[in-house]
Amino acid sequence: MPLPTWELAAGDVAVCTSCGSANRVRVFPAMLAPPPASARAEVALDGEAACYDHPSKRAVAACHQCGRFVCQLCSVESGSEIWCPSCVAAGAGRAKSANLDTARTLYDSTALILPLASLLLYPFTLIAAPASLVLAAMTWSRPLSLVRRNRWRFVAAILISLTEICLWTLGIVYLVSGRFRGPG
Amino acid sequence: MNSPTSERYRKLPGQRRGFLHGGSLWMGSDHILAVKSLRFREEYKRFYLRDIQSIIVANRPRFHLSTRACGIAVLWLAVAIAARNRAPWAPAVMFLAAAGLAVSWLYVSYFHSCSCRIYTAVSRDDLPSIYRTWTARKFLSEVEPRIRQVQGVLQGNWVEALEERAAGPAISPASPAIIRPAQVTATRSRTPASDIFVGSLFADAALNFLTLHFTTRTFEWISYALAFVEIGSAVVIFLQHRRGILRAGMQRLAIATLILMGIVYYIRQIIAGVAMGNRPVLPDPSVLAALPNYLVLRQVYAGVCLILGLVGAALALMPESDTV
Numbered sequence: 001m002p003l004p005t006w007e008l009a010a011g012d013v014a015v016c017t018s019c020g021s022a023n024r025v026r027v028f029p030a031m032l033a034p035p036p037a038s039a040r041a042e043v044a045l046d047g048e049a050a051c052y053d054h055p056s057k058r059a060v061a062a063c064h065q066c067g068r069f070v071c072q073l074c075s076v077e078s079g080s081e082i083w084c085p086s087c088v089a090a091g092a093g094r095a096k097s098a099n100l101d102t103a104r105t106l107y108d109s110t111a112l113i114l115p116l117a118s119l120l121l122y123p124f125t126l127i128a129a130p131a132s133l134v135l136a137a138m139t140w141s142r143p144l145s146l147v148r149r150n151r152w153r154f155v156a157a158i159l160i161s162l163t164e165i166c167l168w169t170l171g172i173v174y175l176v177s178g179r180f181r182g183p184g
Numbered sequence: 185m186n187s188p189t190s191e192r193y194r195k196l197p198g199q200r201r202g203f204l205h206g207g208s209l210w211m212g213s214d215h216i217l218a219v220k221s222l223r224f225r226e227e228y229k230r231f232y233l234r235d236i237q238s239i240i241v242a243n244r245p246r247f248h249l250s251t252r253a254c255g256i257a258v259l260w261l262a263v264a265i266a267a268r269n270r271a272p273w274a275p276a277v278m279f280l281a282a283a284g285l286a287v288s289w290l291y292v293s294y295f296h297s298c299s300c301r302i303y304t305a306v307s308r309d310d311l312p313s314i315y316r317t318w319t320a321r322k323f324l325s326e327v328e329p330r331i332r333q334v335q336g337v338l339q340g341n342w343v344e345a346l347e348e349r350a351a352g353p354a355i356s357p358a359s360p361a362i363i364r365p366a367q368v369t370a371t372r373s374r375t376p377a378s379d380i381f382v383g384s385l386f387a388d389a390a391l392n393f394l395t396l397h398f399t400t401r402t403f404e405w406i407s408y409a410l411a412f413v414e415i416g417s418a419v420v421i422f423l424q425h426r427r428g429i430l431r432a433g434m435q436r437l438a439i440a441t442l443i444l445m446g447i448v449y450y451i452r453q454i455i456a457g458v459a460m461g462n463r464p465v466l467p468d469p470s471v472l473a474a475l476p477n478y479l480v481l482r483q484v485y486a487g488v489c490l491i492l493g494l495v496g497a498a499l500a501l502m503p504e505s506d507t508v
Contacts (some may be wrong), residue, residue, distance in 0.1 A: 016242075024241040024320065026328055029335040030305070031237040065208050103227045110224045120446030145226050147193045147219055 042072065050082065063087055101146060107139035108153035115160045129164035132157050195216055197322035198313040201251040204439075207313040209323070214334070216302075216327065218311060233334040235304040239327070241320040247295035253289065260285065292316065302321055307381055371431050374500035375424055378434045381417035382496035384410050385489050387442065392486035399473040411445060418442055433499045448485050455481065 014025045042058045044050040049059040051071035059069035063084035076083045088100075093156075111132045118128035136154050144151065193210035200207040206221035214234070220227040260282060300314035300323070303449040314320050387411045395403045418438035424430040455477050456482045460468070 022243045024324065026239045026324060027338060028331050031303075032338070033305075050326055071391075081313055101228060103225060105225050106223075114223070120443070120483055121449055144324060145219075146217065146228060147195075147208070 051055055060142075101143075104143060105146060106145060106150060107135060108144060108157070111136040111139070111157035112153045112160070115157060115164055125164045126168055128163040129168070132161040136161075196326055198311075198315075198319040200248070200313040200315065202248075203251060203254075204436075207311070209311060209313055211326070211330065218309065218313075229309065231302055231304060233331050236331055236335075237303045237305060239300065239302050239324065241298050241300050241314070241317075241324070243317065245294045245296045246299065246315045247293045248297075256285065292416035302410060313423075372429055373431055373434070373502045375421075375430055377417045377424060378421035378430060378496070378500060381414060381421060381434075381438065381441075382493055382500060384413045384417065385493035385496060388414065389486045392482050392489065395480055396415075396479060396486075397473065399469040401469055404469050414441060414445065431499070431502075433502075434496065437492060437496050437499060441489075443487070444488055444492070448481065451481055453477070 005073055006013055014023045015021070016023060043056060044058040049069050051057040051059050052068040053074055054071050057071035057073065059083040060072050061070055061075050062068065063086075064081040065083055065087040068084050068086070070082065070084045074085055076085060076088050114128045114132040114135070115125060118124040136157050140151070140154060191212050192414075193212050196209040196211050196216070198209060204223055206223075208219045208221070210219060212218040212230070215230045215232045216231045216236075218231065220229075260278070264275075264278040264282075267278060296317045297315055298317050298320050300311040300320055302311055304307055312325050388407070391403065391407060391410065418441060421430060421434055421438045425432060425435040452472075455475060456472055458473060459475055459478075
């Protein structure tokens with residue numbers, strides 16, 4: 001999508017010539033960099049090392065994890081290392097790196113929401129509180145958010161769930177003991 | 185392209201706090217991490233500093249109701265209730281405060297809002313967490329030096345050079361043809377579960393209107409059965425939306441209905457508790473029916489159910505679309 005023809009040279013604010021809105025545009029040298037060369041793999045000549053997955057293509061590197069030869073098309077760059085697609089897909093070695101994560105499930109948030117949301121219809125806390133405790137225990141050591149590093153949500157979920165379970169226990173004990181004691 | 189496994193991120197200015205969706209930006213060692221929060225899940229996208237071609241902040245109205253704004257509204261409500269009978273001038277002050285807050289929100293939303301977009305050679309993405317102009321300024325002031333540190337500065341007559349270049353991925357006429365079938369998801373406006381849900385809303389409204397003055401235990405049980413149908417179909421709606429079958433509108437309607445049911449349930453228990461001296465789980469319907477407060481509550485509930493049902497019907501009748 002091309003940039004609209006704004007008055008880029010006008011300074012900090014560029015006014016859109018179409019709608020007149022004020023815009024701040026920051027352009028960086030990557031904009032003027034030549035387009036990247038196409039990742040087309042070259043054909044392997046006789047005697048040349050060939051790609052493991054594409055035997056007709058010339059190998060350009062070896063996978064840092066498994067050592068397989070990879071062509072230009074198959075090479076996956078990660079910092080100073082090159083991986084083959086299989087290792088990336090299998091999550092081998094440094095491919096497990098958190099840097100490749102594109103999504104994470106937030107078990108701590110789920111564990112916290114369960115006992116809190118069930119308060120809207122409090123009889124559901126009878127199920128939600130133990131469920132939250134089990135979830136917190138089972139997923140305590142799972143990776144959290146990439147950007148949040150503490151487990152306070154788990155701790156809060158456990159405390160709230162325990163409180164709800166205690167209240168239920170007290171209520172049941174009170175009702176049962178009252179029934180056995182009788183009206184007199 | 186990568187950094188160590190224990191990448192430490194620093195929070196960048198701007199955060200979008202919604203009830204279901206949120207967004208934030210974080211600075212890594214060599215990239216900006218855009219985090220899209222979906223309440224129980226986070227999705228990440230990385231923009232490497234060396235790849236960023238441009239950042240554009242466009243001024244435009246953004247009427248976003250954040251959880252913080254809703255928190256302020258709840259606080260106002262609490263203060264208004266607490267101050268109701270304390271002083272004769274309290275209602276006027278609270279009204280002025282509410283008007284002031286509303287006008288401030290409208291002013292900021294209209295005149296000091298923006299959208300921010302980031303371009304690389306292969307992508308162009310909105311940054312939803314940057315939606316106020318002052319946040320955009322702070323964001324640029326933090327990010328710009330880091331990008332310049334990596335890429336250097338533009339030299340020469342770059343404005344002229346830009347005339348021949350375009351930011352972001354090139355749009356090719358052949359692009360639609362290469363979309364894989366798996367990427368195309370039919371987003372339906374109705375399913376059997378949503379139909380049952382909307383139907384139960386109308387039934388609930390009708391039941392409450394018709395039995396306003398002669399509530400019996402049988403009607404109470406029918407009402408409970410309807411509530412279970414609504415909750416069950418709402419859960420199915422959540423799952424269907426999660427799987428990309430159903431549109432978001434129906435899910436929002438289900439959430440609104442569940443919240444309404446929870447609120448009405450508690451108010452009903454309070455009314456029954458006040459009338460009967462305790463808080464029974466199943467209060468006597470004949471006693472409840474005689475209470476004026478309970479009558480008003482049921483009228484309001486039936487009215488809101490009817491409105492939600494109409495909204496649901498409108499959502500179900502909207503034309504279906506294909507989204508990529």
